[in-house]
Amino acid sequence: MRVIQFREALREALSEEMRKDPNIFLMGEEVAEYNGAYKVSQGMLDEFGAKRVIDTPIAELGFAGIAVGAAMNGLRPVVEFMTFNFSLVAIDQVINAAAKMYQMSGGQFNIPMVFRGPTGSAGQLAAQHSQAFENWYANCPGLKVVVPSNPYDAKGLLKSAIRDNDPVIFMESEQMYGDKGEVPEEEYMIPIGVADIKKSGTDVTIVSFGKIMKVALAAADELAKEDISCEVIDLRTVRPIDYATVIASVKKTNRLVVVEEAWPLASISTEITYMIQKNAFDYLDAPVRRITTADTPLGYAPTFVQEFLPSTEKVVKAVKEVLYR
Amino acid sequence: MAQNKFTKENYLNWYKQMLLMRRFEEKSAQLYGQQKIKGFCHLYIGQEAVVAGTMSALRKDDRIITAYRDHAHALACGISANAVMAELFGKATGCSKGKGGSMHMFSKAHNFFGGHGIVGGQIPLGAGIAMADQYRGGDQVTVCYMGDGAVRQGALHETFNMAMLWKLPVIFVCENNGYAMGTSVERTTNVMDIHKIGEAYEMPNAAVDGMQPETVHEAIAAAAERARKGDGPTFLEIRTYRYRGHSMSDPAKYRTKEEVEAYKKKDPLEIVKQTILDKKYANEKWLDEVEAEIENEVNESVTFAENSPYPEAQALFEDVYSEPNYPFITE
Numbered sequence: 325m326r327v328i329q330f331r332e333a334l335r336e337a338l339s340e341e342m343r344k345d346p347n348i349f350l351m352g353e354e355v356a357e358y359n360g361a362y363k364v365s366q367g368m369l370d371e372f373g374a375k376r377v378i379d380t381p382i383a384e385l386g387f388a389g390i391a392v393g394a395a396m397n398g399l400r401p402v403v404e405f406m407t408f409n410f411s412l413v414a415i416d417q418v419i420n421a422a423a424k425m426y427q428m429s430g431g432q433f434n435i436p437m438v439f440r441g442p443t444g445s446a447g448q449l450a451a452q453h454s455q456a457f458e459n460w461y462a463n464c465p466g467l468k469v470v471v472p473s474n475p476y477d478a479k480g481l482l483k484s485a486i487r488d489n490d491p492v493i494f495m496e497s498e499q500m501y502g503d504k505g506e507v508p509e510e511e512y513m514i515p516i517g518v519a520d521i522k523k524s525g526t527d528v529t530i531v532s533f534g535k536i537m538k539v540a541l542a543a544a545d546e547l548a549k550e551d552i553s554c555e556v557i558d559l560r561t562v563r564p565i566d567y568a569t570v571i572a573s574v575k576k577t578n579r580l581v582v583v584e585e586a587w588p589l590a591s592i593s594t595e596i597t598y599m600i601q602k603n604a605f606d607y608l609d610a611p612v613r614r615i616t617t618a619d620t621p622l623g624y625a626p627t628f629v630q631e632f633l634p635s636t637e638k639v640v641k642a643v644k645e646v647l648y649r
Numbered sequence: 650m651a652q653n654k655f656t657k658e659n660y661l662n663w664y665k666q667m668l669l670m671r672r673f674e675e676k677s678a679q680l681y682g683q684q685k686i687k688g689f690c691h692l693y694i695g696q697e698a699v700v701a702g703t704m705s706a707l708r709k710d711d712r713i714i715t716a717y718r719d720h721a722h723a724l725a726c727g728i729s730a731n732a733v734m735a736e737l738f739g740k741a742t743g744c745s746k747g748k749g750g751s752m753h754m755f756s757k758a759h760n761f762f763g764g765h766g767i768v769g770g771q772i773p774l775g776a777g778i779a780m781a782d783q784y785r786g787g788d789q790v791t792v793c794y795m796g797d798g799a800v801r802q803g804a805l806h807e808t809f810n811m812a813m814l815w816k817l818p819v820i821f822v823c824e825n826n827g828y829a830m831g832t833s834v835e836r837t838t839n840v841m842d843i844h845k846i847g848e849a850y851e852m853p854n855a856a857v858d859g860m861q862p863e864t865v866h867e868a869i870a871a872a873a874e875r876a877r878k879g880d881g882p883t884f885l886e887i888r889t890y891r892y893r894g895h896s897m898s899d900p901a902k903y904r905t906k907e908e909v910e911a912y913k914k915k916d917p918l919e920i921v922k923q924t925i926l927d928k929k930y931a932n933e934k935w936l937d938e939v940e941a942e943i944e945n946e947v948n949e950s951v952t953f954a955e956n957s958p959y960p961e962a963q964a965l966f967e968d969v970y971s972e973p974n975y976p977f978i979t980e
């Protein structure tokens with residue numbers, strides 16, 4: 325199979341959908357003439373023209389709201405946030421408008437749109453550029469939240485997100501855009517809300533999503549060397565969450581470690597932990613463990629980055645602890 | 650004088666429309682007192698000429714969006730008194746199926762894009778609605794209303810900039826009733842002429858007397874023509890006054906009785922009525938008939954709302970997602 329970059333997979337999803345449906349447009353800072361801050365939309369201005377690939381001023385609240393209004397009136401906008409850190413100045417339009425409109429109007433105005441861009445830390449970018457808001461958006465009914473971990477999923481999930489008739493938050497990573505992976509030439513879709521068992525195993529379940537899946541998989545490889553068999557699940561979507569897949573896995577392995585780039589309080593791992601104690605309490609042979617980021621903003625120095633983020637070592641240690649080894 | 654441009658029909662329609670708004674809301678206030686209507690309830694009484702003068706200048710397929718003081722806008726768009734009253738009661742037959750209430754009237758069929766509850770939040774939405782029409786090559790115009798409080802929000806400035814940059818077919822209407830809840834305009838700004846905010850973006854702008862439908866109609870008609878020609882947005886500061894408090898719970902102690910009484914002397918309903926009589930467009934008998942007709946329409950809407958069912962509790966889970974089988978977390 326051919327191998328392409330994560331950013332190319334996203335671009336293919338966008339371009340394929342835009343070729344099919346003239347109501348889809350892409351809007352954001354530097355998406356057109358600059359070819360995208362991270363080159364996701366490279367070449368798209370040439371193909372689709374300025375009407376459909378729209379450069380905006382630096383005004384996230386304004387253009388997010390304009391896109392929601394366009395969605396109310398029949399278009400299917402894709403809004404790129406240069407990072408989700410900047411989405412905070414637009415969050416009123418995401419939470420109070422996009423997520424509420426369908427119910428508030430008694431089912432008259434659905435909002436078929438995507439807000440997408442990179443989430444999380446990406447090296448020494450310091451506190452304001454190193455935040456993960458997956459759990460914030462996942463908390464809000466009316467939204468769907470997708471966090472792909474590899475090029476294949478990115479393409480199939482973005483196509484589903486664009487075709488979805490509800491607002492979808494689609495969260496990527498600066499550190500993944502260059503990742504390469506197998507992506508077939510032929511069209512495929514991946515449904516929103518279905519987790520992927522990346523690796524079958526019997527001793528312990530490791531759940532993660534997005535960029536941190538790499539840490540989870542690396543830890544599983546490391547543990548395999550010590551004959552510890554990990555089942556690794558990629559949630560792929562954090563609203564809705566595919567609880568059934570996680571519960572079934574824990575009923576088999578009896579142990580769970582959740583790995584996530586997020587502050588610990590009210591994180592996705594907290595939610596998974598609740599659902600597991602509720603639905604698989606009698607199957608658990610050890611308390612559920614979570615590896616999150618430090619409960620601090622991320623400072624600049626390299627020592628902080630290492631301390632802050634989930635790492636293979638931290639996951640290996642937690643897995644051994646739930647196995648009492 | 651402008652009045653010569655308007656026909657008998659204009660005046661009779663304005664009168665009927667404004668009387669319906671007025672009587673409907675007087676009844677709403679009464680029902681709020683009886684706790685039949687709950688939640689927040691913001692009355693439009695005094696400001697009727699703004700909506701009446703707008704609607705007569707627009708086409709049926711033009712779009713309307715406003716903030717939470719939205720009952721009159723909904724009625725003027727053609728949503729029935731029954732559907733608006735039922736929404737105030739929270740009934741399943743309301744124009745938003747009982748899910749929106751006073752602040753969130755909607756009707757896609759009437760091109761009414763809703764009442765919105767976050768001050769200024771509707772401003773970018775209005776520009777976006779207009780953008781979609783421009784994108785499709787349509788010649789509809791969007792009128793986006795806001796209060797004098799909303800112009801202080803950053804959303805307005807971001808939207809004005811892009812609306813001008815892209816020449817969006819939108820008319821921004823600031824219904825300046827002098828008070829953002831309890832805070833008078835002069836306590837919020839150094840720029841007393843709100844319409845001048847448009848200057849920063851080179852957006853055509855004007856102050857308009859909002860106590861008579863004629864002046865409003867003229868300003869809106871000119872702005873709509875400009876928008877349809879592709880010349881972009883306009884910002885109109887329409888000066889008006891609300892006789893009641895900000896919401897039903899507001900005793901409006903921040904302004905004097907004399908100020909309120911002075912505005913009531915300029916009451917748009919009374920002035921239009923006087924014009925109708927002066928010009929002999931209709932007689933007292935016609936006015937009485939209209940009064941009775943509207944009283945009947947309003948009373949009927951109350952009966953309709955009273956007799957309508959509340960939405961089933963389980964309907965809480967409907968219309969959150971358009972996907973029919975969304976897996977809500979239930980425990």
